[in-house]
Amino acid sequence: MKAYFSELFTGAWSLIVGMKVTLKALFSPVVTVQYPRQKIDVTPNYRGHIDLIKDPETGTHRCITCGSCMRDCPSDCIVVEGEKREGVKGKVLTLFTLDYTKCSHCGACVEVCPTDALDYCDDYEVAGSAREDFHYDLIKRVEERE
Amino acid sequence: METLNAFAPELIRMIIAVIGAAVLVFGNALVMGYMERKLAGHFQRRTGPMEVGFHGILQLIVDGIKLMAKQLVIPAKADKPLYMLAPIISFAPVFLPLLVIPFSDRIQGFDLDVALLFMLAIASVNVFAVLIGGWASNNKYSMFGAFRAVAQSIAYEIPMLLSLLAIVFMTNTFSLRGIMDAQNVWFIFLQPVAFLIYLVSMVAETNRAPFDLPEAESELTAGFHTEYSGMAFSLFMMAEYTNMFIASCIATVFFLGGTSGIPLPYFEYTGIIWFLLKAYMFMFFLVWIRWTFPRTRFDQLMNLCWKYLLPFSLVNLLITVVVVKL
Numbered sequence: 001m002k003a004y005f006s007e008l009f010t011g012a013w014s015l016i017v018g019m020k021v022t023l024k025a026l027f028s029p030v031v032t033v034q035y036p037r038q039k040i041d042v043t044p045n046y047r048g049h050i051d052l053i054k055d056p057e058t059g060t061h062r063c064i065t066c067g068s069c070m071r072d073c074p075s076d077c078i079v080v081e082g083e084k085r086e087g088v089k090g091k092v093l094t095l096f097t098l099d100y101t102k103c104s105h106c107g108a109c110v111e112v113c114p115t116d117a118l119d120y121c122d123d124y125e126v127a128g129s130a131r132e133d134f135h136y137d138l139i140k141r142v143e144e145r146e
Numbered sequence: 147m148e149t150l151n152a153f154a155p156e157l158i159r160m161i162i163a164v165i166g167a168a169v170l171v172f173g174n175a176l177v178m179g180y181m182e183r184k185l186a187g188h189f190q191r192r193t194g195p196m197e198v199g200f201h202g203i204l205q206l207i208v209d210g211i212k213l214m215a216k217q218l219v220i221p222a223k224a225d226k227p228l229y230m231l232a233p234i235i236s237f238a239p240v241f242l243p244l245l246v247i248p249f250s251d252r253i254q255g256f257d258l259d260v261a262l263l264f265m266l267a268i269a270s271v272n273v274f275a276v277l278i279g280g281w282a283s284n285n286k287y288s289m290f291g292a293f294r295a296v297a298q299s300i301a302y303e304i305p306m307l308l309s310l311l312a313i314v315f316m317t318n319t320f321s322l323r324g325i326m327d328a329q330n331v332w333f334i335f336l337q338p339v340a341f342l343i344y345l346v347s348m349v350a351e352t353n354r355a356p357f358d359l360p361e362a363e364s365e366l367t368a369g370f371h372t373e374y375s376g377m378a379f380s381l382f383m384m385a386e387y388t389n390m391f392i393a394s395c396i397a398t399v400f401f402l403g404g405t406s407g408i409p410l411p412y413f414e415y416t417g418i419i420w421f422l423l424k425a426y427m428f429m430f431f432l433v434w435i436r437w438t439f440p441r442t443r444f445d446q447l448m449n450l451c452w453k454y455l456l457p458f459s460l461v462n463l464l465i466t467v468v469v470v471k472l
Contacts, residue, residue: 008454015439022189022438031191 042122049100050078050109051121052142061142062117065091069109069118077102078109093139100126100134163255167244174391175384179206181426182433189437216376224373225282232279233374233381239271240388247395248323250405250417261322262310265396266303269351272389273299276353276360279382280370291369294444295360298350301448302357305455306347309340312459312466313400326404334401339462341401343455345431348393350447352386354432356439357447364441394428395421 033040052061065082077099082091110118128134180195180203187194195202220229243265245255258264273296280292314320316336317328334341350357361369371382398404402424405417442450 004453018438019434022434025191026185026188026434028191030188030193032193034193034196 042124046120046122046124047105047107048121048123049103049105049126049136050098050118050138051123052096052117052138053119054142054145061093061139062115063093063096064115064117065093066114068112068114072108072112074106074108075102075104096138098136098138100136101131160255163245164241166253167241167255170244170391171241171384171388175387176206176210178387178390178429179209179383181429182436185430185433186437189434210380213376213380218378219373219375221284221373223284225284228278228282229373230378232275232282233378233385235278236272236275236385237381239268240385240392242268243392243395244388246322247392248326248399248404249421251414253415253418254323257321257323260320262314262320262325262396265392266307266310269389269392270299270303272385275382275385276370279374283370283373285373287366287368287372288370291360291366291372295353295370298353298357298359298447301451302347302350302455305343305451305459306351308456308459308463309337309343309347310396310400312337312340312463315463315466315470322399322404326399326406329403329406332401332403332406337401337462337466339458340466341397343459343462344397344401346450346455348397348428349432349435350451352390352393352432354390355436356442358436358441359444359447390429390432391425394425394432397428398424 052063054060055062063080065080067080070078070080079095079097079099080093081095082093085092105120107120110120126134183205184194184202193201195205198204198208220226246258246261246264248254248257276295277292280288280290280295283289313325313333316333317325319325319328353360359369360366361371366372371379374382398421404424405413405421407417407420407423410416410419
């Protein structure tokens with residue numbers, strides 16, 4: 001009989017405590033944002049697809065066309081091409097494409113890069129209507145970025 | 147004018163009352179649908195509907211148009227006549243209890259001597275509709291939902307009636323107006339146990355969370371209305387919202403003194419403001435607990451009814467009878 005009543009009262013009390021919690025939530029400020037109209041900054045830990053970093057000193061990428069990323073990529077989704085030019089030391093990068101349809105975000109290319117030319121971008125709106133939409137030309141992307 | 151005079155004034159009054167009830171049913175479904183979604187959002191620190199109209203105020207109208215335009219899918223092996231009948235049986239009777247509710251001194255369809263019995267009898271028809279809908283869908287989820295709804299409604303009707311009966315003994319009338327007028331002190335203070343019992347039974351009776359076993363999403367997809375689409379589904383939903391409103395109105399009349407409140411000018415009409423305020427307070431409570439408590443297990447639901455609510459309501463009734471007799 002004692003258990004019957006103690007169960008009733010502890011149960012009722014726990015209900016009141018629970019209702020207090022939700023009532024407090026009701027009058028707390030909203031924590032979500034109205035996404036397409038309102039956007040919040042992406043956390044620096046976010047791993048988007050890879051992108052060439054724009055060096056603030058030279059105003060262009062730091063790629064030396066060594067091809068390590070291309071060789072290391074387990075999915076063969078990176079293509080790097082360069083050519084020798086008169087009066088320029090080393091090779092000049094002419095093509096750097098990423099086939100994002102095959103990329104698995106393993107990050108081997110970012111790890112292996114000797115000049116730290118690659119990094120993950122914070123692009124999260126990457127919907128497309130055709131496969132070709134995900135074949136990124138990273139040189140073009142680095143030039144277009146301000 | 148002569149044809150108009152040929153009608154009894156009582157008939158004209160009834161026509162106006164029925165139209166008013168219809169407006170109330172649809173208006174309440176709109177307000178409640180919006181309020182529920184908005185409150186659900188804010189209870190979870192989201193915003194709820196925001197896109198259609200100012201803060202999503204037109205969302206329910208848009209949803210209504212969508213539901214009306216949707217195709218009514220009838221499962222191939224369903225019992226077709228019964229399948230179509232169930233939402234109608236659920237929705238059609240919800241107008242009737244609204245006719246006898248005294249919204250204010252002058253706003254009432256008609257004052258029935260057995261209004262309470264009438265309302266509870268009509269409210270029970272909803273169970274019938276749920277059972278028919280669940281059976282006719284020819285779907286195991288619907289069937290289980292219907293079984294649960296019947297077991298639950300039968301169980302919870304008893305403590306609900308017993309708790310209200312305690313008040314009927316005090317006032318000696320089944321008429322809602324009589325009960326409202328008898329309250330010099332609100333009955334919530336004289337009958338707190340009956341109030342709590344009614345509150346719990348009301349949630350179970352309207353099949354709302356945490357007692358929404360008949361439509362438990364996680365176990366039964368949507369319970370008895372799994373197979374219903376478009377307008378058939380929305381008839382069930384509107385019936386549910388109206389039943390919530392009716393249960394809230396009964397609670398207002400029985401425990402919170404109905405229209406009593408700070409006197410306003412033309413109080414015989416403006417009493418409806420206090421009445422609706424109190425009724426919607428109960429509706430808020432229903433939404434509040436829905437977004438607070440997890441769903442109970444079925445045996446717990448039955449235990450709560452038979453082991454707690456029923457003995458308490460019987461003891462409460464006994465004490466009330468003794469005190470009234472003294």
